[in-house]
Amino acid sequence: MKLTVVGCAGSFPGPDSAASCYLVQADDAAGRTWNVVLDLGSGAFGPLQRLCDPSDIDAIGLTHLHPDHVADVCGLYVYLKYRPSDPCRPARRTPMPVHGPFGTASRLGDMYGLEPGESLTEHLAVHPWQPGRPVRVGPMTLVPVAVEHPVPAYGVRVHGPSHDDPARTVTIAYSGDTDACVGLDELATGADLLVAEAAFVEGRDDAVRGIHLTGRRAGQAAATGGARRLVLTHIPAWNERDVARAEAREVYSGPIDSARPGLVVVL
Ligand SMILES: [Zn+2]
Ligand SMILES: [Zn+2]
DSSP states (O other): OEEEEEEOBSSSOBTTBOBSEEEEEEEOTTSOEEEEEEEEOTTOHHHHTTTSOGGGOOEEEOSOOSHHHHTTHHHHHHHHHHOOOOTTSOOOSSOEEEEESTTHHHHHHHHHTOOTTOOGGGTEEEEEOOTTOOEEETTEEEEEEEEBSSSOEEEEEEEEEOSSOTTSEEEEEEOOSOBSOHHHHHHHTTOSEEEEEOOBOTTTTTTOOSSOOBHHHHHHHHHHHTOSOEEEEOBOTTSOTTHHHHHHHTTOOSOEEEOOTTOEEEO
């Protein structure tokens, strides 16, 4: 599997990054590359097009319905609905699967501003996550895990074939937005890669509970779960860049990276 950071700015797009969006890719036994997009936040649909043709996305997983995680589904919808026909690239025949919390379809429709009689379902097939129930996408399996945030929210474990040894299954765990919780520990357990948000800063926001992780809390989840590698993400533009990493380092001894657009992790 390969994870590419498309956007990693926390809470809103920053000067150097779109908001949350990650492309996860894996090849099946026939050599076909499958594309999963985790979150499609504000500003992310632009850089996503540098990485794959939007028509070729096999599934989208939305962790929750805050705009920094879903706003650019509107742009994707426009692309799918209005792209001129091209004999070299025929239009997609089936609606694109979108997995998200209960209420995703109506929220997307409201955001876009559907006209009377217009329905998203011609282009987007929206399915509510069922906690713990796996979703198959080619050689990958997505498992949503409920986490703690002011709105219904999920982290996602993605299981898929190792790049070097396709017979071996590897796991990417993505926190979405969450505070420390049982669900986060479940996500991190045994993960080859934990992509964890770290929007809050110890000494500034740590007394606020139920919304976000600090770098320290993200590091603790990685350590508790035995995650082999940690990527810290969802850092808002007003944070100093390396604070989260320094906090995580105090409690987690494995490799730590700060997410940046274009960062690629091959597992
Ligand atoms: Zn967020
Ligand atoms: Zn959020």
